[in-house]
Amino acid sequence: MIDKYNPQIIEKSIQDHWDANKTFESKIDDREKYYCLSMFPYPSGKLHMGHVRNYTIGDVISRYKRMQNFNVFQPMGWDAFGLPAENAAIQNKVSPKNWTDKNIENMKTQLKSLGLSYDWSKELRTCDPKYYKWEQVIFKKFYEAGLVYRKKSLVNWDPVDQTVLANEQVIDGMGWRSGAKVELKEIDQWFIKITDYAEELLDSLDNLNWPENVKLMQKNWIGKSNGAEIKYQILGTSEELTTFSTRPDTIFGVAFLALSPNHPLSIKLGDENSEVKKFLDLCKESKAAEADMATAEKLGINTGIKVSHPITNKEIPVWIGNFVLLDYGTGVVMGVPGHDARDYEFAKKYNLNIDQVIETDDNLDLPILDKGKLINSDKYDGMLSDKASNEIIKELVKSGKGSELTQFRLRDWGVSRQRYWGCPIPVVYKNGEAQLVNEKDLPVVLPELEKNKSPTPLSQIQDFINIEDGVLRESDTFDTFMDSSWYHARFTSANNDQEIFDDSTKYWLPVDLYIGGIEHAILHLLYSRFFHKALRDLGMVDGDEPFKRLLTQGMVLKDGAKMSKSKGNTVDPQSYIDKYGADTVRLYMMFTSPPEQSLEWSESSVEGASRFLKKIWSLIENKTYKPLSVDDLNFDKKDLELRQKSHATLKKVENDYEKRFSFNTAIAAIMELQNFIPDEYKNNDINESSKFCVDEAIIFILKMLSPIAPHICEHLWKKFNYDDKSIESWWPKFEEELLEVEEFELIIQVNGKVRGKTIIEKNRSQDEIENIASQLENVKAHIGDNEIKKSIYVKDKLINFVI
RNA sequence: GGGGAUGUGGUGGAACUGGUAGACACGCUUGGCUUAGAACCAAGUGCCGCAAGGCGUGGGGGUUCGACUCCCUCCAUCCCUACCA
Numbered sequence: 001m002i003d004k005y006n007p008q009i010i011e012k013s014i015q016d017h018w019d020a021n022k023t024f025e026s027k028i029d030d031r032e033k034y035y036c037l038s039m040f041p042y043p044s045g046k047l048h049m050g051h052v053r054n055y056t057i058g059d060v061i062s063r064y065k066r067m068q069n070f071n072v073f074q075p076m077g078w079d080a081f082g083l084p085a086e087n088a089a090i091q092n093k094v095s096p097k098n099w100t101d102k103n104i105e106n107m108k109t110q111l112k113s114l115g116l117s118y119d120w121s122k123e124l125r126t127c128d129p130k131y132y133k134w135e136q137v138i139f140k141k142f143y144e145a146g147l148v149y150r151k152k153s154l155v156n157w158d159p160v161d162q163t164v165l166a167n168e169q170v171i172d173g174m175g176w177r178s179g180a181k182v183e184l185k186e187i188d189q190w191f192i193k194i195t196d197y198a199e200e201l202l203d204s205l206d207n208l209n210w211p212e213n214v215k216l217m218q219k220n221w222i223g224k225s226n227g228a229e230i231k232y233q234i235l236g237t238s239e240e241l242t243t244f245s246t247r248p249d250t251i252f253g254v255a256f257l258a259l260s261p262n263h264p265l266s267i268k269l270g271d272e273n274s275e276v277k278k279f280l281d282l283c284k285e286s287k288a289a290e291a292d293m294a295t296a297e298k299l300g301i302n303t304g305i306k307v308s309h310p311i312t313n314k315e316i317p318v319w320i321g322n323f324v325l326l327d328y329g330t331g332v333v334m335g336v337p338g339h340d341a342r343d344y345e346f347a348k349k350y351n352l353n354i355d356q357v358i359e360t361d362d363n364l365d366l367p368i369l370d371k372g373k374l375i376n377s378d379k380y381d382g383m384l385s386d387k388a389s390n391e392i393i394k395e396l397v398k399s400g401k402g403s404e405l406t407q408f409r410l411r412d413w414g415v416s417r418q419r420y421w422g423c424p425i426p427v428v429y430k431n432g433e434a435q436l437v438n439e440k441d442l443p444v445v446l447p448e449l450e451k452n453k454s455p456t457p458l459s460q461i462q463d464f465i466n467i468e469d470g471v472l473r474e475s476d477t478f479d480t481f482m483d484s485s486w487y488h489a490r491f492t493s494a495n496n497d498q499e500i501f502d503d504s505t506k507y508w509l510p511v512d513l514y515i516g517g518i519e520h521a522i523l524h525l526l527y528s529r530f531f532h533k534a535l536r537d538l539g540m541v542d543g544d545e546p547f548k549r550l551l552t553q554g555m556v557l558k559d560g561a562k563m564s565k566s567k568g569n570t571v572d573p574q575s576y577i578d579k580y581g582a583d584t585v586r587l588y589m590m591f592t593s594p595p596e597q598s599l600e601w602s603e604s605s606v607e608g609a610s611r612f613l614k615k616i617w618s619l620i621e622n623k624t625y626k627p628l629s630v631d632d633l634n635f636d637k638k639d640l641e642l643r644q645k646s647h648a649t650l651k652k653v654e655n656d657y658e659k660r661f662s663f664n665t666a667i668a669a670i671m672e673l674q675n676f677i678p679d680e681y682k683n684n685d686i687n688e689s690s691k692f693c694v695d696e697a698i699i700f701i702l703k704m705l706s707p708i709a710p711h712i713c714e715h716l717w718k719k720f721n722y723d724d725k726s727i728e729s730w731w732p733k734f735e736e737e738l739l740e741v742e743e744f745e746l747i748i749q750v751n752g753k754v755r756g757k758t759i760i761e762k763n764r765s766q767d768e769i770e771n772i773a774s775q776l777e778n779v780k781a782h783i784g785d786n787e788i789k790k791s792i793y794v795k796d797k798l799i800n801f802v803i
Numbered sequence: 804g805g806g807g808a809u810g811u812g813g814u815g816g817a818a819c820u821g822g823u824a825g826a827c828a829c830g831c832u833u834g835g836c837u838u839a840g841a842a843c844c845a846a847g848u849g850c851c852g853c854a855a856g857g858c859g860u861g862g863g864g865g866u867u868c869g870a871c872u873c874c875c876u877c878c879a880u881c882c883c884u885a886c887c888a
Binding site for chain 2: 039041042044079082083084155156164165166167168169213214216217220221223288289290291293294295296323327341342410411413414416417418419479480481484517518519520521522523524526554555557561562591592593594596597598599600602604605607608609611612614655656659660662664665667668669670671672675745747749751752753754757789790791792794797798800801802
């Protein structure tokens with residue numbers, strides 16, 4: 001009698017067994033290591049579908065690698081500092097710490113119920129002083145290495161709440177809580193010189209086994225551009241305005257210069273002129289986010305100042321433009337309306353000259369953005385853009401009005417946050433002068449909040465910031481991207497209180513495979529790469545890159561949209577785990593979409609996944625392995641076909657798991673194999689050769705499926721009783737000679753359309769093939785009386801007659 | 804605004820290197836089992852057409868003997884845009 005498949009019972013008992021035996025704790029040994037890391041979650045309270053998908057992918061690969069005899073390290077931890085904890089604390093009157101701790105506890109239980117093979121003995125949480133102590137140490141070392149400095153920069157300021165707002169907290173220009181009009185404000189902040197590594201961050205992308213789109217995004221983000229620095233003398237003074245341009249070939253088309261509203265000259269003019277001041281104030285009613293800046297209506301004001309063109313000496317007006325960023329280039333743009341879309345829009349609006357200085361073959365309407373041939377450019381007329389740029393730079397160098405310059409779009413990393421729930425920046429100010437806290441005095445511990453008191457920025461906690469007369473503590477915390485830039489390395493030495501990294505770090509790093517959401521393609525991954533390189537230069541880690549291979553998973557959607565509380569379209573994974581079991585949820589996640597694409601949630605497909613596991617269960621549950629030797633058996637055609645299918649499936653699944661991360665097609669192949677087993681083979685009273693073949697298929701199916709559905713496979717493996725080892729202790733081998741077939745299906749096309757199919761032996765000559773193909777009735781009918789002009793033969797695949 | 808992706812039946816997807824479009828599932832239809840339903844089993848299922856056949860991978864154009872795949876162009880959706888993580 002077949003027992004019913006009851007996932008709740010078997011999953012719980014196997015998970016308890018894993019826990020009790022510390023099955024997934026890793027130790028250094030002499031096997032090849034494999035460090036498989038999934039991006040750790042922000043402990044928001046509950047797992048969401050994106051987590052389930054991410055962590056299932058990582059677990060499938062970890063389990064597969066373990067079966068391939070790799071020494072696998074798969075840790076898990078918590079990105080535990082951040083804004084949501086502060087918001088929840090204000091809303092629910094609990095401290096951010098308690099809220100976070102409770103969430104972690106809950107989510108950890110959920111992760112365990114998914115059967116994820118984590119080494120929990122290395123668990124980290126970034127809000128733990130034992131963790132962030134080392135972050136403060138790193139910051140100090142960066143400071144000593146000259147990578148840290150202070151400068152003013154813009155933030156979203158809520159004048160009512162008197163706080164700095166994150167971009168997402170500014171809604172339609174208003175503070176989300178106060179509703180007050182948000183303004184840009186300049187404050188002093190700590191910066192890390194990521195730009196020192198811009199060139200290397202760009203160059204070493206080439207060697208990474210990462211998706212091309214991610215590498216491209218990083219490349220564009222770093223944004224190396226070659227151009228020129230060009231100086232314009234301000235008329236009536238000896239002062240100059242310096243601009244950066246990637247298109248010096250368009251210099252004869254300059255119609256205006258535009259200053260950033262935050263440029264020192266703009267601020268000076270604002271102090272002198274109330275109209276300018278009004279305009280600068282207007283520019284402050286913006287949001288710091290680039291997308292908002294770039295889509296805002298282009299506005300400007302003429303300063304009345306004029307500069308002289310460095311080549312023609314013509315007078316050029318200087319404007320202030322709200323679209324000019326202080327942080328990029330020199331904060332001054334040379335406006336060439338004929339050949340730049342933004343400059344064109346600006347010039348149209350304010351009736352400035354629009355001159356064409358570049359000509360191309362196909363473009364007629366200005367602005368012409370492509371390179372081409374110069375016109376209206378004096379002695380450079382007729383020259384091509386690239387050559388002209390070089391010549392013009394030469395002339396500017398000669399006259400001392402310019403030079404060649406390479407610029408990066410990448411800006412230094414502002415790490416200061418004016419918040420409570422973050423890692424304190426280990427600095428004190430003695431009489432206003434910043435000093436790093438001594439290493440022996442680290443960590444600077446985040447002060448606890450008074451009971452039932454909402455969190456406030458550290459600057460308002462007097463006991464914390466006032467140390468003694470004339471000595472104040474820094475009140476900013478670190479950007480949480482700091483916390484997540486080095487956790488992958490700390491996992492390897494998680495329990496070492498004496499050193500940040502140790503011999504284990506040397507053994508496990510780099511991460512062999514890093515898995516996480518595509519939304520982290522730029523910031524988190526770039527910061528982590530930078531950290532790794534900076535730590536390397538401090539002699540703290542080896543190698544140039546932290547993540548050898550990267551897998552970016554797509555979003556989990558419902559009704560075509562990202563699941564979110566505000567849209568009310570969330571699906572709670574836990575209810576599905578409770579109802580169907582972890583194996584079904586894991587199988588569903590892996591089967592429904594390839595990992596890199598977005599996944600549309602579908603209720604009924606979960607049923608389908610569950611149905612497949614039930615089929616596997618009823619196929620195997622009442623069967624036991626029978627030891628037989630191939631040499632004593634005589635296989636008939638059907639037996640051999642099944643063996644061929646089993647081995648071909650194993651080969652395909654290996655390729656899909658390893659090379660393509662294509663779990664959906666691997667599962668489809670396993671389903672095909674399961675469907676391929678003849679019904680009569682499913683009985684227990686069959687002859688020995690058939691028994692051997694069906695046993696082989698069962699062994700392969702369980703082995704291939706176990707990384708995805710580990711509980712049911714482990715359970716059935718034990719019952720099947722092939723050996724007394726865990727199912728994860730070895731991976732089967734396919735036999736290449738079984739895969740060789742003598743026949744194939746020839747496709748016959750006439751003018752590229754399929755008109756016939758026939759099964760024939762391989763390795764025939766083209767003449768033979770043509771002969772056979774043209775005999776087929778349907779092919780004959782389509783050729784008719786027409787002459788065959790040409791025939792194309794693709795060996796052992798198809799023949800195409802062209803008439 | 805800029806950067807990066809995606810678009811294939813009623814649905815999720817497959818086609819890996821330019822060579823059979825729709826594997827594998829879901830759903831649906833019909834039949835079996837059942838008092839009935841659920842579950843399960845079997846057959847069918849891209850669209851139009853009685854059929855022969857034609858059409859078909861977001862729209863339009865191109866390259867090729869042959870295009871989901873390569874090129875141009877347009878449209879829609881999603882991700883990132885430096886203080887959400």
